[in-house]
Amino acid sequence: MVDVPYDARADAPPAEVPEVELYHPRSWWTQYVFSQDAKVIAIQYSLTASAIGLVALVLSWLMRLQLGFPGTFSFIDASQYLQFITMHGMIMVIYLLTALFLGGFGNYLIPLMVGARDMVFPYVNMLSYWIYLLAVLVLASTFFVPGGPTGAGWTLYPPQAVLSGTPGQDWGIVLMLVSLILFIIGFTMGGLNYVVTVLQARTRGMTLMRMPLTVWGIFTATVMALLAFPALFVASVMMLFDRLLGTSFFMPALVEMGQQMKYGGGSPILFQHLFWFFGHPEVYIVALPAFGIVSDLISTHARKNIFGYRMMVWAIVGIGALSFVVWAHHMYVSGMHPKFGFFFATTTLIIAIPTAIKVYNWVLTLWRGDIHLTVPMLFALGFIITFVNGGLTGLFLGNVVVDVPLSDTMFVVAHFHMVMGVAPIMVVLGAIYHWYPKVTGRMLDDWMGKFHFWVTFLGAYLIFFPMHYIGLLGVPRRYHDIGDTSFIPASTHTLNAFITVMALIVGFAQMVFLFNLVWSLFKGRPSGGNPWRATTLEWQTPETPPGHGNWGKELPVVYRWAYDYSVPGAAEDFIPQNQPRATPALQGAAP
Amino acid sequence: MAETVLTNPGESPAQTAGLRGIADDWSSDQRAFKNVSWGKAMMWIFLLSDTFIFSCFLLSYMTARMSTTVPWPNPSEVFALEIAGHHIPLILIAIMTFVLISSSGTMAMAVNFGYRRDRVKTAVLMLVTAALGATFVGMQAFEWTKLIMEGVRPWENPWGAAQFGSSFFMITGFHGTHVTFGVIFLIAIARKVWRGDFDVERRGFFTSRKGHYEIVEIMGLYWHFVDLVWVFIFAFFYLW
Numbered sequence: 166m167v168d169v170p171y172d173a174r175a176d177a178p179p180a181e182v183p184e185v186e187l188y189h190p191r192s193w194w195t196q197y198v199f200s201q202d203a204k205v206i207a208i209q210y211s212l213t214a215s216a217i218g219l220v221a222l223v224l225s226w227l228m229r230l231q232l233g234f235p236g237t238f239s240f241i242d243a244s245q246y247l248q249f250i251t252m253h254g255m256i257m258v259i260y261l262l263t264a265l266f267l268g269g270f271g272n273y274l275i276p277l278m279v280g281a282r283d284m285v286f287p288y289v290n291m292l293s294y295w296i297y298l299l300a301v302l303v304l305a306s307t308f309f310v311p312g313g314p315t316g317a318g319w320t321l322y323p324p325q326a327v328l329s330g331t332p333g334q335d336w337g338i339v340l341m342l343v344s345l346i347l348f349i350i351g352f353t354m355g356g357l358n359y360v361v362t363v364l365q366a367r368t369r370g371m372t373l374m375r376m377p378l379t380v381w382g383i384f385t386a387t388v389m390a391l392l393a394f395p396a397l398f399v400a401s402v403m404m405l406f407d408r409l410l411g412t413s414f415f416m417p418a419l420v421e422m423g424q425q426m427k428y429g430g431g432s433p434i435l436f437q438h439l440f441w442f443f444g445h446p447e448v449y450i451v452a453l454p455a456f457g458i459v460s461d462l463i464s465t466h467a468r469k470n471i472f473g474y475r476m477m478v479w480a481i482v483g484i485g486a487l488s489f490v491v492w493a494h495h496m497y498v499s500g501m502h503p504k505f506g507f508f509f510a511t512t513t514l515i516i517a518i519p520t521a522i523k524v525y526n527w528v529l530t531l532w533r534g535d536i537h538l539t540v541p542m543l544f545a546l547g548f549i550i551t552f553v554n555g556g557l558t559g560l561f562l563g564n565v566v567v568d569v570p571l572s573d574t575m576f577v578v579a580h581f582h583m584v585m586g587v588a589p590i591m592v593v594l595g596a597i598y599h600w601y602p603k604v605t606g607r608m609l610d611d612w613m614g615k616f617h618f619w620v621t622f623l624g625a626y627l628i629f630f631p632m633h634y635i636g637l638l639g640v641p642r643r644y645h646d647i648g649d650t651s652f653i654p655a656s657t658h659t660l661n662a663f664i665t666v667m668a669l670i671v672g673f674a675q676m677v678f679l680f681n682l683v684w685s686l687f688k689g690r691p692s693g694g695n696p697w698r699a700t701t702l703e704w705q706t707p708e709t710p711p712g713h714g715n716w717g718k719e720l721p722v723v724y725r726w727a728y729d730y731s732v733p734g735a736a737e738d739f740i741p742q743n744q745p746r747a748t749p750a751l752q753g754a755a756p
Numbered sequence: 757m758a759e760t761v762l763t764n765p766g767e768s769p770a771q772t773a774g775l776r777g778i779a780d781d782w783s784s785d786q787r788a789f790k791n792v793s794w795g796k797a798m799m800w801i802f803l804l805s806d807t808f809i810f811s812c813f814l815l816s817y818m819t820a821r822m823s824t825t826v827p828w829p830n831p832s833e834v835f836a837l838e839i840a841g842h843h844i845p846l847i848l849i850a851i852m853t854f855v856l857i858s859s860s861g862t863m864a865m866a867v868n869f870g871y872r873r874d875r876v877k878t879a880v881l882m883l884v885t886a887a888l889g890a891t892f893v894g895m896q897a898f899e900w901t902k903l904i905m906e907g908v909r910p911w912e913n914p915w916g917a918a919q920f921g922s923s924f925f926m927i928t929g930f931h932g933t934h935v936t937f938g939v940i941f942l943i944a945i946a947r948k949v950w951r952g953d954f955d956v957e958r959r960g961f962f963t964s965r966k967g968h969y970e971i972v973e974i975m976g977l978y979w980h981f982v983d984l985v986w987v988f989i990f991a992f993f994y995l996w
Binding site for chain 1: 779780784785787788789793794795797804805806808809812816819820823826910911917918921926930962963964965966
């Protein structure tokens with residue numbers, strides 16, 4: 166046999182999509198401010214989300230100060246406490262986590278990881294950010310309007326959200342709803358871009374089943390968001406009409422301060438259905454990108470291919486689909502036909518199956534891997550443990566009979582903070598440590614990173630483990646002062662004070678992280694293009710940080726899946742996705 | 757990028773059978789939907805999202821209507837008109853529906869002539885579509901005015917459940933807004949067609965992307981969707 170040199174590039178499938186005409190910025194303004202480059206938009210999203218997230222962090226301190234030392238802080242009254250919990254919840258769930266995972270990581274990573282030059286419609290992508298910024302500004306403005314922000318709780322349940330007994334009834338609730346509507350419009354513009362980029366703008370060789378799981382997670386979450394946010398949009402519009410026009414979509418006949426109100430015939434339960442049809446998928450809109458990112462972090466830092474890639478993809482898709490049929494498990498105490506309770510409890514518990522598959526696969530990826538305990542890896546491990554802990558209490562709350570006594574106690578607060586607060590934040594932080602070198606060209610400081618991890622991880626447990634116990638004792642959530650109640654032992658107050666001190670410590674550890682972000686930007690160790698020796702495309706860009714158009718003259722061609730780590734016989738312990746195979750491979754064979 | 761390129765029609769090796777084959781087809785190289793441009797894919801996905809919005813509106817309205825303890829006003833009577841001494845139920849709605857469905861017809865013709873690169877006919881048909889759409893919105897304004905004169909408000913009406921007025925104004929208003937935006941975009945795109953922008957592939961002012969006649973078809977998708985939504989509103993609100 167003659168040894169003919171084999172040109173893999175010629176063997177790759179032909180380009181189906183001609184090269185994009187990129188928008189080229191003409192001035193400083195169009196390059197850095199009104200930029201159409203997904204990478205700049207991603208940074209804008211991330212900074213805005215982090216800024217408003219810091220406000221939510223400070224609000225959580227104020228809440229904890231009140232709970233830990235009731236009566237000590239005269240500047241926090243009952244109304245303000247309610248306003249703090251509302252704004253803290255809303256900001257953290259929607260304006261921080263959703264915006265950061267999809268607007269921030271989505272914008273930065275999708276085009277780079279699938280080998281595109283940019284999002285498919287950069288102009289619409291830019292509008293998405295500016296409308297998001299407007300939504301954040303409207304939300305923040307509620308702190309300065311007469312009456313302050315709404316105190317309805319992040320679920321905004323009517324009728325109380327609209328009634329005068331709730332703080333922020335004049336302006337707060339109106340601006341909150343307007344801000345949500347703006348957010349959804351802005352998000353839809355971005356979300357359409359992410360979905361179409363993943364579906365239609367991948368580079369040659371990048372089949373869906375070769376995509377890194379990060380992209381799978383963000384993609385599925387975006388599809389879910391495009392289908393779930395409409396329910397919140399409709400609920401917001403209808404409640405806005407109830408508040409401003411006096412319609413009665415959600416308002417039953419009511420007597421307020423001895424006066425019969427004009428409302429009548431509306432259904433508060435209808436709002437709950439609409440809200441949770443959005444609200445439950447929202448949990449997974451936040452969790453799925455975290456699942457995807459953590460898979461890549463574990464595989465990269467354990468130098469081992471992800472275990473059960475196809476199963477991981479189907480688990481992501483399955484969780485996404487199932488999460489649309491479980492919403493009423495948030496409404497067990499609202500009252501429903503027992504058969505519906507049975508149905509929703511069953512679907513809720515079924516979600517545990519794909520979720521458990523993912524957890525097993527992460528653990529099996531680690532099994533006998535070459536584990537590097539880098540800061541991103543520490544956060545990824547912290548995520549797995551936290552997510553399992555939070556998920557187990559989810560089994561308690563998913564069952565009707567167990568949920569009814571636990572509903573509206575601190576147990577619920579502890580559960581969702583573990584599972585969709587601490588766990589996704591762990592991934593956000595790990596992902597920042599992982600991709601910061603690509604964004605800036607410099608490594609984050611390792612020592613500060615490890616300090617940040619251990620304080621955050623252990624602190625989060627010291628905050629939320631006691632909170633489960635307090636909840637089991639029957640301490641209700643949303644009470645600014647539980648006072649002396651016969652069924653609550655006095656030691657609860659000591660525990661509350663302890664939690665508060667821990668919350669302050671964990672909060673200050675985040676300041677170390679912020680300092681690290683700024684310090685490393687100037688003083689960090691230069692990272693080079695691929696500091697983690699990772700396989701995915703974003704680490705193979707010709708420049709770091711990637712330039713306009715991402716790839717220089719020619720788009721990369723993908724020859725393999727994203728997890729070729731420690732391949733036996735290979736020269737190095739990783740093979741980038743754009744490295745050709747040595748011999749002609751059968752097309753359509755398993756990745 | 758807006759124009760589509762035929763997929764390599766050559767035989768692909770190692771085709772898998774069964775469910776695995778379906779998954780492989782969907783996840784195939786570069787594009788999930790072959791020969792579908794980015795703009796068209798984006799419009800379809802937007803319409804899917806918009807479907808959920810209208811579904812939530814309609815389901816909320818049905819919930820209100822089914823759970824109310826007060827009688828629901830009879831739409832046949834409420835939307836009847838006295839024309840030349842005859843009392844005709846739902847006549848205005850019937851005309852509005854006819855106008856909107858006709859506009860879908862002219863839109864489909866515009867798409868056809870667009871692909872034949874018949875500049876003038878495309879532009880004229882799009883303007884006719886826009887005119888029919890504007891007529892629809894005009895008649896809706898007339899209907900709103902008539903009901904408001906008769907005392908229907910979002911919070912009350914003379915005949916029964918208050919949710920009748922609230923749902924009516926909200927749902928038809930939201931749909932009318934869709935039609936209005938459609939009319940504005942129809943006129944804008946008709947102007948581009950008329951000027952020959954798509955023949956010379958002139959770049960967009962904001963996006964600096966080349967223009968193509970496919971935009972007419974994408975506009976058509978939106979327009980047909982708005983039309984289809986009206987059919988559901990007609991069935992669930994007026995005929996129920």
